[in-house]
Amino acid sequence: MKIVLTGFRGTGKTSVGRILAERVGLPFFDTDARVERRAGMPIPEIFRRHGEARFRALEREAIASLRDAEGVISTGGGAVLDPANVADLRWHGTVFLLSAAPDVIQERIAGSDRPGLTDLPPAEEVQALLARRKEAYLGAADACIDTGTRTPGEAVDLILRQIGGDAGLSPDDRQERNVLLQRFGLADLGDMIEQDPGLRVCAIAGNPCAHSRSPLLYNRLFAHFGMRYHYTRFEWPDAETIIRLANFLPLKGLSVTIPFKADVLRHIDEVDGHAAAIGAVNTVVRCGGRMYGHNTDWLGVRAPLAHRRGARAVVLGAGGAAAAAAYALVSLDMDVTVLARTPDAARRLAERFGCRWGGLEEFRGSDTDVVVHATPVGMEPDTRSLLAPRDLRAGMTIFDLVYTPPETPLIRAAKEAGCETIPGTEMFVHQAVEQFRLITGIAVSPALVREMLL
Template sequence: MERYILIGLRGTGKSTIGRILAGKLALPFFDTDKLIEKEAGCSIGAIFSSSGEEAFREMEHTVISRLPRGPAVIATGGGAVLDERNRLMLRRDSHIIHLTADPETLEERTRRGGRPPLTSLDPTGEIRHLQEIRGPLYRGLADICLNTKGETARDVAEMINRSGGIPARSLDDFGSVMSRIGSSAIEDLIESPQLFGITGNPVSHSRSPHLYNTLFPEYSIPARYLFFQADSALDAVSMMQAAGAKGLSVTIPFKETMISAIDRPDAGCDAIGAVNTVVSCDGTLYGHNTDWIGIQLPLSGLKGSDALVIGAGGAAAAAVYALQALAMDVTIINRNMRRGEALAERFGCSAAPVDQIQKADLIVNATPLGMKDEDELPVPGRVLQPGVTVFDLVYTPPLTPLLKKAKAAGCAIIPGTEMFIHQAAAQFQLLTGITPDINRIREVMAS
């Protein structure tokens, strides 16, 4: 369908480029900011001054909900993507184009715009702040990202027109990657607006393709999700770029090495030292880690508790980062004290040997112990008491020996499947801009 949605910060050229693109394609053009001003009978600045941002956002949602379906070019306001309802409506049967520019260019373009500031920061600082907050949503929703700095509006409109809303892909490079991953559906996949995949070695056991390919049509996301088994993190990135893929889920053994293979890891990646999500936008690779979110969300009711993290590897680092975000007092327990102390030093918490474990409000197992029935318990049975919550990050089997023992002792238990479900939901939003229903993820993973 010839329906193009332009998203991005104010000053990226959405209105001007959209009007030119609509003329080229002989399509109706809608500017949601102009529609809001027409309905309100005053400027957006006046709406902010008299009614505030919350009232403006509700007016914006109403205008977007009334946009006619069918072929059109639509320029949205910079903050339209903040409302999940808007993202769902804009995504449906549309090509979404994210227009970008650097903060200095945007500040120069908007200097005389007359819009009220949204923060107490200086103009360039505010733009950087908005890029930080809205950037993941823009990148997630977008089929194509285009940097408008140094480009005329006509040139950008022509780029969009030529693309047809689908990323440019070399048939030879694309065919080579598809051959390598064992896919014969080249003609079908090369026309997909969005391609994603899971990378690692091995990856054939992963249920992520089943989850994503089930959810995509339910949210009107024009995408396919594939297996990208690779030899290294750099090899995975090379395959991703050759295939014109938008994003990757990253699993073992590439989570730690992926951080040096991408351009912009976020704060969570830097702190944890691992990447599990990669999103491409205008040639830049953005890295995220949602593992810690998958640990934090099921524990949000235990804020401020005393916690033991068992292990000192990548999963333990994600756990410590998540628990400290909940203001918990964390002690790391590891058989190799040197590794435990090194991790504790990184995060400014304490470490203790296994034989000195004391009772705590929360115990998080971040070791592989429990994947086999014959595995020993990662903690002594004496610390499993009523009132203690035990979260085992091992999710196969769902009820590990530790969880069985903890349940029998009267502990509250959280299976590792909860971590997978919550991190998958966070990752889905980073990759697509859409927040999936947690219960629907549970249903799909159980099917």
């Protein structure tokens, strides 16, 4: 068994870790203590003599040496900012994030001789660093434990209950969970959770979503990184029921697809700035009973089109995917026009981002360098295309966000016209890179994602 405790200074990692190790009969490893032994001096002295960079290098070595360890590991809050550290800590381990309110942390660490990491006053530094690290903390953790109002012993009790599979569900909640799993066709998932109390769950939420390749990709990535995670499908007609089921499960993350990217917003506790601006969430991270909403679709559009910065672009569609596309293209300084079957929908979307708008019939290939198709047209078994061959010309870049089939009717016609073509799998790959980081804290390359999809 490998249990990892991380979190900001003052959240009780060492005291909780020592008690926990004694309770489970495992050795206790403190990465800070290992760093000091390796350096032959206290951490404050390392900072004064060599700076933070040297400390982080020594910390990286200490964590790498514990990759295959069995025991309780306490590691510093800055460690999980490095995805390589997260990958080693997560390898066949369970990671608990210990947290406390900023004022509690400040009171606990007052008088410490460790130098600050910013030029801010101590209280302001705590708040600033917690905000800056929040995304990394939530991603790296399997579960979140508030130690601000608990004694170390109480925190250990809660950790042990979670390791033992106690989800804190009442008998009625457990019954409702099982009923919902039956309705979703996921009775086997309930059995898996009962048999493996440490299992964490992720899923794609949509209707339909049976075509999604996310379960294949994520389950292969989880196995690759030695994580006790299982990725499944939540296919259901309404987002509210999906979220209700999610709250009954040891769920860490959701990939949200059509038609719920806007609907799910009202069920999220905190939404990041990009998702709020786009008005759609495609990634949900859950920790400590709270749900955090993000949008990685816009990055999936942006990355493959970075070479066309400043081009004249058209977005076909006015839904959540189209909003992410428009947001991405504007960030690349493109001159963007939104065209949709319903011009009013195109206008509403375009006005949010300062773009032009119109109906689909207004498309003019001669005035367009880049086309991003952001509707479901052409998704199997649909064989239609919103653009005819006469609309296409050599030199255009056609990006079809539909990825099933890999070669859509639009992509096929664009190839025949001599266009640069970008299949929807590229958006899927690049958004998945960011989504996996948000949910797990681990960085993966586009190349690894493509390999896992083969």
